[in-house]
Amino acid sequence: MPGELSLYEFLRLRMESGQPIEFVCGTAPGWSDPWSRGKRGIVTRVDYRDVELLVDNELVCIAREEFQAVR
DSSP: OTTSOOHHHHHHHHHHHTOOEEEEESSOOOTTSTTTTOEEEEEEEEOSSEEEEEETTEEEEEEGGGEEEEO
16 A cells, blocks of 8 residues: 555565564465464565565575565
């Protein structure tokens, strides 16, 4: 939305602060419970294509276009 941070800016700020994010990736979940497949992780790297996160003590790399929602 206009005036809100872009995905890149949001992830970059969280990476710099060390704060975890909650995210949903893959196909979008239903409207009744949009965060039903949400996971938590700490952003360790962001680039033009991928995001690297520490999720459950495991490093995972996710393509930026796979993110459906972040908070």
